[in-house]
Amino acid sequence: MKILVPIKRVIDPYAKVKPLADGTGLDLGNVKFDINPFDEIAVEEAVRQKEKNSEIQIIAVSIGGAEVEEQLRKALAMGADEAIHVETTDQLDPSIVAKELQAVTEEIQPDIILMGKQATDNDNNQTGQILAARLGWPQATFASHVELGDKSATVTRETDTGEETILLPYPCLITTDLRLNEPRFIPLPGIIKARSKPLHKRERQTTDTPRVAVLDYVAPAGRSGGKKVGSVDELITELKAKGVVS
Amino acid sequence: MSRTLLIAFDAGDALNGAAFCQQTGAYDVIQVMGEPKLDLGAETVTTWNLPSQPPAEYLANALKDVCANYTRIVAVSSMQAKDGLARLAGLLDWPMITDVIELLGETKFKRPILAGSVITTVELNASTCLLTFRPAGFGQPTIGGNSKHESIKPTFTGVTKRVSATVREGGRPDLSSAKVVVSGGRPLKDAETFEKVIGGLADALGGAVGATRAAVDSGIAANELQVGQTGKIVAPDLYIAAGISGSTQHMAGIKDSKVIVAINTDGDAPIFDAADFGLVMDLYEAVPELTEKLKK
Ligand SMILES: Cc1cc2nc3c(=O)[nH]c(=O)nc-3n(C[C@H](O)[C@H](O)[C@H](O)COP(=O)(O)OP(=O)(O)OC[C@H]3O[C@@H](n4cnc5c(N)ncnc54)[C@H](O)[C@@H]3O)c2cc1C
Numbered sequence: 001m002k003i004l005v006p007i008k009r010v011i012d013p014y015a016k017v018k019p020l021a022d023g024t025g026l027d028l029g030n031v032k033f034d035i036n037p038f039d040e041i042a043v044e045e046a047v048r049q050k051e052k053n054s055e056i057q058i059i060a061v062s063i064g065g066a067e068v069e070e071q072l073r074k075a076l077a078m079g080a081d082e083a084i085h086v087e088t089t090d091q092l093d094p095s096i097v098a099k100e101l102q103a104v105t106e107e108i109q110p111d112i113i114l115m116g117k118q119a120t121d122n123d124n125n126q127t128g129q130i131l132a133a134r135l136g137w138p139q140a141t142f143a144s145h146v147e148l149g150d151k152s153a154t155v156t157r158e159t160d161t162g163e164e165t166i167l168l169p170y171p172c173l174i175t176t177d178l179r180l181n182e183p184r185f186i187p188l189p190g191i192i193k194a195r196s197k198p199l200h201k202r203e204r205q206t207t208d209t210p211r212v213a214v215l216d217y218v219a220p221a222g223r224s225g226g227k228k229v230g231s232v233d234e235l236i237t238e239l240k241a242k243g244v245v246s
Numbered sequence: 247m248s249r250t251l252l253i254a255f256d257a258g259d260a261l262n263g264a265a266f267c268q269q270t271g272a273y274d275v276i277q278v279m280g281e282p283k284l285d286l287g288a289e290t291v292t293t294w295n296l297p298s299q300p301p302a303e304y305l306a307n308a309l310k311d312v313c314a315n316y317t318r319i320v321a322v323s324s325m326q327a328k329d330g331l332a333r334l335a336g337l338l339d340w341p342m343i344t345d346v347i348e349l350l351g352e353t354k355f356k357r358p359i360l361a362g363s364v365i366t367t368v369e370l371n372a373s374t375c376l377l378t379f380r381p382a383g384f385g386q387p388t389i390g391g392n393s394k395h396e397s398i399k400p401t402f403t404g405v406t407k408r409v410s411a412t413v414r415e416g417g418r419p420d421l422s423s424a425k426v427v428v429s430g431g432r433p434l435k436d437a438e439t440f441e442k443v444i445g446g447l448a449d450a451l452g453g454a455v456g457a458t459r460a461a462v463d464s465g466i467a468a469n470e471l472q473v474g475q476t477g478k479i480v481a482p483d484l485y486i487a488a489g490i491s492g493s494t495q496h497m498a499g500i501k502d503s504k505v506i507v508a509i510n511t512d513g514d515a516p517i518f519d520a521a522d523f524g525l526v527m528d529l530y531e532a533v534p535e536l537t538e539k540l541k542k
Contacts, residue, residue: 011360016494019364026364094332095341122359123475124344126332129302133336138303138406141329144469154409159299160325160478162412162470166301169405178459178476179469211341212375215367220358225506225520228513232535235507238523244426244484244505245451245540 001053001148003046004110005060005080006101007039009071010121019217026217035071038116040078041176044183046114047079049148057081059108063100065089069199076194077186083199084108093210098130103205105135110171112153117142117175128175138168142177248352249273250318252288253309253331255299256280258423259322264288264387266320266379269349274316275393276309287391294400298411299326303404306333313338316374323378323479324422331376341372345479346379361475362498381423382481382502419454421471426453427482427503429473431490432460433529440466443529444488447537456480458496474499488529492517509533 011017012032020027035043043060050056060075062068063086072083086100105113113132118125132139140155144163147154152169158177168174229235239245250273254260257280264286267273274290275282278299282291300308309330313319319334321327323345335342348356353370355377421427428451430444440461448455457467459474473480475498485503490496492508492515500506501520508521509532518524525532 017360017363125328126342129332130336133333158469164411165409167407211372213369215369217364217366220365223520228524242505
């Protein structure tokens with residue numbers, strides 16, 4: 001059984017990022033990058049499944065410039081068997097990424113694609129669903145529990161009203177939510193050791209350009225908070241003055 | 247000519263969705279669950295009246311052909327909207343824009359990125375698109391109109407099988423549209439304490455209950471109560487945060503609240519910067535006192 005795990009290099013989700021003063025982009029001065037946390041959960045899940053079933057083969061894939069190798073090496077260090085680097089410096093959007101991943105999928109024929117539900121930089125939450133639709137595969141987004149059977153996956157997924165459990169015949173696509181697992185910590189030597197695992201490079205297979213352009217980046221209107229009150233009674237007086245409690 | 251189809255997953259979506267669609271021109275509605283209660287000026291309202299939400303695969307297959315008549319397919323942002331509309335985007339090969347917060351004409355939109363730390367203006371370079379929007383920025387819809395009504399049974403195809411599902415417990419208002427939300431964070435000891443302290447204040451105010459990821463992860467609050475970047479986005483008149491530090495990811499979900507109250511023992515917690523009223527106090531004292539005094 002093959003599991004394909006697409007991963008994205010993103011701005012450290014804990015970094016405080018500001019737009020450039022002229023609004024043309026983001027101020028990335030000292031910002032670090034990491035695997036998108038949801039993708040890291042996807043790698044972790046694939047590795048945990050492999051620990052239960054040694055026949056599983058895990059292939060991580062990332063699309064981008066030379067720098068994404070760093071995240072692919074981390075996935076290899078976590079336990080992926082091979083990595084594919086689709087090399088490009090082009091502007092991408094969810095639909096282009098899905099089309100490139102479709103090309104990789106058609107070539108390596110995985111049984112399962114396991115990926116993050118959204119990337120914490122652009123917060124789009126689209127790529128997995130677009131890819132599943134293009135492949136004609138069933139999808140389980142927002143997974144909080146995954147069981148892999150012989151012919152199908154049983155996935156518990158988060159919904160607006162709680163959770164549901166669904167059954168998907170292979171091949172299928174699963175996107176991860178935060179509660180699926182907690183990724184293991186990889187010490188630096190582990191990442192260095194993973195240098196001997198195969199990392200294949202290939203070119204883009206499609207020529208689409210983004211259909212949605214970002215025109216500018218601004219900071220959100222700040223809230224004018226900061227006022228402190230000294231007691232519950234004082235708080236109630238303020239809330240009554242605002243008309244939000246009676 | 248631009249023409250919009252609103253996918254309303256339930257009656258709440260129909261109302262919040264109308265506020266958005268009334269700003270974009272002529273629109274039709276497909277309502278998945280429930281019956282339309284008010285006329286909100288759509289041209290045609292098609293009711294599916296299903297007993298539960300269909301899996302995204304079924305939904306997208308059923309909607310695919312209808313979409314050819316439209317230039318915009320829109321829905322209120324929710325997990326099921328993201329699940330289903332993005333799949334539809336893949337079937338149609340249309341671009342999609344997630345979490346629109348403001349309209350700037352027919353092809354320009356504002357949307358947040360990086361957990362709301364940055365707002366972008368995006369431009370659509372295509373004639374068609376799907377989009378989800380956050381209702382907070384679009385006000386209340388005008389009621390009244392002359393909608394035509396139809397009721398159909400959609401044809402569902404797909405291989406996904408639902409084994410089981412939980413349903414929302416009644417009683418409290420829906421978190422995403424509640425006028426008052428009381429949320430609790432990590433320091434709440436266990437599920438019972440959370441329900442008693444946070445639930446108690448919410449009930450005194452007729453509000454909904456929310457939680458941080460830390461509270462959900464440690465099992466003291468249900469996952470559908472998570473508020474923030476990867477949970478629900480709320481915009482109540484009053485948001486009370488008890489024992490919540492104010493992480494970027496949590497703040498992303500509450501920024502549009504009218505009045506934010508923070509109760510926290512650490513006077514330097516970042517939540518105080520955004521709170522209209524901060525109370526440096528132990529939540530186990532402050533929240534029950536507040537509940538008692540507001541009940542009267
Ligand atoms: C990709 C990603 C997505 C995320 N998405 C979300 C999301 O959607 N929503 C979300 O909430 N988080 C999210 N998080 C997690 C987020 O980063 C924080 O870890 C989380 O919000 C912290 O929750 P908290 O405020 O309850 O806990 P803490 O940060 O631990 O804060 C607890 C606070 O309680 C105060 N306190 C302690 N005891 C008391 C007392 N007795 N009385 C009063 N105050 C007390 C402390 O002073 C402290 O400020 C996400 C993280 C990542 C990486």
